[in-house]
Amino acid sequence: MERVPILKIGEILLVSIQIDMEDQVALQLQEDLAERVVATGCHGVVIDISALDIVDSFVGRTLATIASISRVLDAETVVVGMRPAVAITLVELGLSLPGIRTALNVELGMALLARDREAAGALDFAALDEEATSAAVDEP
Amino acid sequence: MALGPEEASRFAVLLEEHQEALVAAWTDRVAQSLRGRLSRVELERQTAELRKGFHAALAGGATDLDQESAAELRAQLSELSGSRARQGFSATETAVSVFAFKEAVLGELEGSDASNLRDYVAFSAFVDAAALFTFDTYVHVREGLIADQAEQLLELSTPVVKLWEGVVAVPLVGTLDSARAQVVMERLLQTLVDTGSPYAIIDITGVPAVDTQVAQHILKTVVAARLMGADCIISGIRPQIAQTIVALGIEFGDIATKASLADALRFVLRKTGR
Numbered sequence: 001m002e003r004v005p006i007l008k009i010g011e012i013l014l015v016s017i018q019i020d021m022e023d024q025v026a027l028q029l030q031e032d033l034a035e036r037v038v039a040t041g042c043h044g045v046v047i048d049i050s051a052l053d054i055v056d057s058f059v060g061r062t063l064a065t066i067a068s069i070s071r072v073l074d075a076e077t078v079v080v081g082m083r084p085a086v087a088i089t090l091v092e093l094g095l096s097l098p099g100i101r102t103a104l105n106v107e108l109g110m111a112l113l114a115r116d117r118e119a120a121g122a123l124d125f126a127a128l129d130e131e132a133t134s135a136a137v138d139e140p
Numbered sequence: 141m142a143l144g145p146e147e148a149s150r151f152a153v154l155l156e157e158h159q160e161a162l163v164a165a166w167t168d169r170v171a172q173s174l175r176g177r178l179s180r181v182e183l184e185r186q187t188a189e190l191r192k193g194f195h196a197a198l199a200g201g202a203t204d205l206d207q208e209s210a211a212e213l214r215a216q217l218s219e220l221s222g223s224r225a226r227q228g229f230s231a232t233e234t235a236v237s238v239f240a241f242k243e244a245v246l247g248e249l250e251g252s253d254a255s256n257l258r259d260y261v262a263f264s265a266f267v268d269a270a271a272l273f274t275f276d277t278y279v280h281v282r283e284g285l286i287a288d289q290a291e292q293l294l295e296l297s298t299p300v301v302k303l304w305e306g307v308v309a310v311p312l313v314g315t316l317d318s319a320r321a322q323v324v325m326e327r328l329l330q331t332l333v334d335t336g337s338p339y340a341i342i343d344i345t346g347v348p349a350v351d352t353q354v355a356q357h358i359l360k361t362v363v364a365a366r367l368m369g370a371d372c373i374i375s376g377i378r379p380q381i382a383q384t385i386v387a388l389g390i391e392f393g394d395i396a397t398k399a400s401l402a403d404a405l406r407f408v409l410r411k412t413g414r
Contacts, residue, residue: 080369084329087364102369104336109369 004029006036012044012110018051026062033066037073044113045070048106050081064099076116080109143203143262151263152198158248163188165247169240173233190216205269217270218277225281234278238271298324300331307339307408313346321357332370340365341404345376355390362395375404
């Protein structure tokens with residue numbers, strides 16, 4: 001059976017789907033990706049579907065599941081490069097893929113993850129600062 | 141009463157023998173109906189060509205316009221009606237161009253005995269068929285013109301413009317029906333891919349009325365753009381439209397709506413931190 005390769009670029013795992021998404025392929029990808037996220041400790045997953053002509057409800061659900069699994073493992077998932085025709089079909093079918101973040105292309109997807117990471121980091125620092133100041137106030 | 145092979149050949153001879161007089165009489169009549177909108181030289185050339193076509197068809201043994209031997213004549217007739225339709229002549233003026241041939245032939249028929257009359261009636265049926273065929277083609281060409289214009293209108297009325305780096309806008313003008321909504325959606329999504337713009341502003345200033353169906357179309361477009369990873373802002377909502385939207389109970393959910401295009405652009409620029 002064909003497998004979808006998972007590439008590690010810095011802190012991000014890049015999955016570019018270039019083959020037909022059959023159900024077995026999608027399930028295998030889901031398993032592989034969970035393993036890779038744990039093994040590499042990456043905090044972001046970019047799934048490129050620009051080569052996909054058809055995204056059916058099963059693939060849509062699998063993508064949502066992958067996003068949920070990654071989130072549990074502290075990795076944010078972005079689906080990038082959806083074709084206009086695919087988007088129109090999904091809308092006509094009433095599938096809006098809730099819980100999946102999207103971006104127009106890989107570059108914008110990686111920028112989105114970087115921004116998220118930065119924002120999360122900034123928040124953490126702010127919290128730490130606050131703790132430090134409150135501690136400083138308490139001390140004297 | 142259909143044209144027999146013998147009558148056809150008799151008429152072929154007649155058309156050949158009296159060709160100059162026929163063409164002159166025919167041209168006269170057509171010129172009269174067109175009232176000088178085509179030059180006489182041009183008309184003469186056309187009628188001469190048609191006479192040749194009729195002659196060739198009849199000499200070839202055509203007793204019906206659908207036959208193989210009349211194929212050349214059919215092509216000529218469709219060319220004539222096509223050019224008439226494009227030049228803006230009316231249906232009557234186009235049909236008369238063929239009908240006038242009957243009168244021209246009647247003028248050239250010698251004697252008025254019964255056999256002549258029978259021949260003429262049969263021939264007249266043949267010309268009628270030709271004129272009907274011309275009329276059909278005329279309508280066909282006109283319909284084609286109208287369809288082309290509708291398509292051009294569709295293209296003219298749905299431009300997607302780039303407002304800023306990473307921001308595109310769709311200024312919608314005119315009523316948004318299903319066909320146009322589909323075109324707008326496809327255009328917008330394709331432009332998002334081509335330009336890699338993460339923001340799109342849908343401006344509805346030029347939309348005269350928003351009902352549930354129009355809102356549905358806009359919402360679909362926004363959801364499709366979101367699926368692709370772009371955010372949409374709806375702008376140009378006029379006071380009356382806002383009232384209608386609320387009265388109809390249309391929910392735009394978490395889609396940002398702004399009163400003017402300028403507001404929408406400012407909103408996007410602030411979001412991107414520029």
